[in-house]
Amino acid sequence: MAVNVETLDKLERKMTLTLPVDTIRGEVDARLRKLARTVRMDGFRPGKVPMSVVQQRYGYSVQYEVMNDKVGQAFYEAANEAQLRVAGQPTITEKDGAPEGQLAFDAVFEVFPEVKIADLSTAEIEKASADVSDEAIDRTIDILRKQRRSFAQRAQGSAADDGDRVTVDFAGKIDGEPFDGGKADDFQFVVGEGQMLKEFEDAVRGMKVGESKTFPLAFPADYPGQDVAGKSADFMVTLKNLEAGHLPEVNEAFAKSLGVKDATVEALRADIRKNLEREVKFRLNARNKQAVMDALLAKAELDLPKASVQAEVARMIESARADLKARGMKDVEKLPIPEDTFRPEAERRVRLGLVVAELVKANDLVAKPDQIKAQVEEMAASYEKPEEVVRYYYADPKRLADVEAMVIENNVTEHVIGKAKVTEKQLAFDDLMGNQDAQG
Known part of the structure; x- marks a missing residue:
C-alpha cells in the first residue's frame, strides 16, 4: 500500500489513514460477544445478558477502544512502510469525506531529525587530570580523627x-x-x-x-x-x-577502629589513597565527559522535535514534584510549576540525546557485556561486600540499563577525545574536589 506523507514543517508530517467500516464493526461485535460471556448485571445470570443490553451498556466504550486500537495499528504500519522514525505520539482526528464504507483519519506527527555532526578533529577539548598527594591523605586522616575525637x-x-x-x-x-x-x-x-x-x-x-x-x-x-x-x-x-x-593518635589501634584489615598505619594510608583515587577518577570522568558533551553540541546541527522536548519537560516536572514530596511538602500535585523553568534544560537533554545516539550508531559505540560487567564491578569495589552489589545491579534490568547508559557515555567520551584537539590540564587536588573536606 502506497503511503502519502505530507510535510507541514521542518519535522512535522501528516498522512491520511483509511479503515473499512466492516473491519471496525466486526471487531466491535467480537469484543461485545466476548464481554457478554462474563459480564454481570442485576436480574441476569452470568453469561445470559442479552446482546442488545450489552450493546446498549458497553457499545460506545468498546467502539472507542476498537477505533483507538485499529487506527493506532494502521498508523504505525503506515509509518513503518514509509520508513519514518516517529517522535512522540501522533495527533489523530477523523476526517470528513471518506469513500463509502470507509473511515478516514488525519494523523499529524513529528519525525526525528537528521543529525549532522561536523568534523570532530576541529573540536577543542580541555582534558583534566589530577593526582592524590600525601597532603590530601594527611588531611583525610585529620578529618577521620576529628570524626572520632x-x-x-x-x-x-x-x-x-x-x-x-x-x-x-x-x-x-x-x-x-x-x-x-x-x-x-x-x-x-x-x-x-x-x-x-x-x-x-x-x-x-x-x-x-x-x-x-x-x-x-x-x-x-x-x-x-x-x-x-x-x-x-x-x-x-x-x-x-x-x-x-x-584527637586519637594515628596508630595501629586507630587503623583497626576504621576496619583496615592489616591494622597498620601504612595500610590505612594505602586504603585512603585507593578511595581518594577512586573519587578523583569519578570526578575527572564527570568533568571530561561534560567537556566532550559541550564540544559535541557545538559541532552538531539538528532540529528539535517539539514532542520530545515536551515529554522531557513533563518528566522533569514529575521528578521535581517527587523531590518536593520526598522533602515533606504536601499537595505537590496542585503546586503550579511553570514549564518554561525546565524548557532550556529539556531542550539541551533532547539535543544531546539525539547527537549521542547518532554518534553511537555511526561508530558502533554500544556498550559491550564485558564493559558493563567491568563498570558494575568498579562501582561495587568501594563497598564492604562487592559481590552483593554486583548481584543487586544484575537483578534489575532497569539498574543494569542505567549502567549501560554510563558505559555508552564513556565510549562516546573516549571516541571524541581520540579525535579532537585535546589540551591537557593538571588540576590541583583541592580544585578538583571543590575545596571540600568530604573525603573522610
Missing part, C-alpha cells in the same frame, strides 16, 4: 578556644523583636570549625563558663534563612559548659 571537661576558669566544644544558651533580636530560629538552649558546637557564623564564633572565643555577652551579628545576604538574610541582629550568649577536644 573525644571531649573532656576543661579546667575551671579556662577560656574557650578553637577545637573546644561549647554548650551555650543564646537569644537574638532584630529591631528589638525575637525571630524564628534566633533562640536556643544547651546548644553545642565546636569553636573554629565554621559551624556558626564568624561573628558568633568570635564572640564565644575567649569566654569562660558562666559568662554572658551581647554582640551584633550581620546575616549575609545569601544566608539560607530568607527571613533574616541581609539583616542585622543583636545576640546575647551565655557559656554553660566547656570541653576540650582530644
Whole structure:
C-alpha cells in the first residue's frame, strides 16, 4: 500500500489513514460477544445478558477502544512502510469525506531529525587530570580523627578556644523583636570549625563558663534563612559548659577502629589513597565527559522535535514534584510549576540525546557485556561486600540499563577525545574536589 506523507514543517508530517467500516464493526461485535460471556448485571445470570443490553451498556466504550486500537495499528504500519522514525505520539482526528464504507483519519506527527555532526578533529577539548598527594591523605586522616575525637571537661576558669566544644544558651533580636530560629538552649558546637557564623564564633572565643555577652551579628545576604538574610541582629550568649577536644593518635589501634584489615598505619594510608583515587577518577570522568558533551553540541546541527522536548519537560516536572514530596511538602500535585523553568534544560537533554545516539550508531559505540560487567564491578569495589552489589545491579534490568547508559557515555567520551584537539590540564587536588573536606 502506497503511503502519502505530507510535510507541514521542518519535522512535522501528516498522512491520511483509511479503515473499512466492516473491519471496525466486526471487531466491535467480537469484543461485545466476548464481554457478554462474563459480564454481570442485576436480574441476569452470568453469561445470559442479552446482546442488545450489552450493546446498549458497553457499545460506545468498546467502539472507542476498537477505533483507538485499529487506527493506532494502521498508523504505525503506515509509518513503518514509509520508513519514518516517529517522535512522540501522533495527533489523530477523523476526517470528513471518506469513500463509502470507509473511515478516514488525519494523523499529524513529528519525525526525528537528521543529525549532522561536523568534523570532530576541529573540536577543542580541555582534558583534566589530577593526582592524590600525601597532603590530601594527611588531611583525610585529620578529618577521620576529628570524626572520632573525644571531649573532656576543661579546667575551671579556662577560656574557650578553637577545637573546644561549647554548650551555650543564646537569644537574638532584630529591631528589638525575637525571630524564628534566633533562640536556643544547651546548644553545642565546636569553636573554629565554621559551624556558626564568624561573628558568633568570635564572640564565644575567649569566654569562660558562666559568662554572658551581647554582640551584633550581620546575616549575609545569601544566608539560607530568607527571613533574616541581609539583616542585622543583636545576640546575647551565655557559656554553660566547656570541653576540650582530644584527637586519637594515628596508630595501629586507630587503623583497626576504621576496619583496615592489616591494622597498620601504612595500610590505612594505602586504603585512603585507593578511595581518594577512586573519587578523583569519578570526578575527572564527570568533568571530561561534560567537556566532550559541550564540544559535541557545538559541532552538531539538528532540529528539535517539539514532542520530545515536551515529554522531557513533563518528566522533569514529575521528578521535581517527587523531590518536593520526598522533602515533606504536601499537595505537590496542585503546586503550579511553570514549564518554561525546565524548557532550556529539556531542550539541551533532547539535543544531546539525539547527537549521542547518532554518534553511537555511526561508530558502533554500544556498550559491550564485558564493559558493563567491568563498570558494575568498579562501582561495587568501594563497598564492604562487592559481590552483593554486583548481584543487586544484575537483578534489575532497569539498574543494569542505567549502567549501560554510563558505559555508552564513556565510549562516546573516549571516541571524541581520540579525535579532537585535546589540551591537557593538571588540576590541583583541592580544585578538583571543590575545596571540600568530604573525603573522610
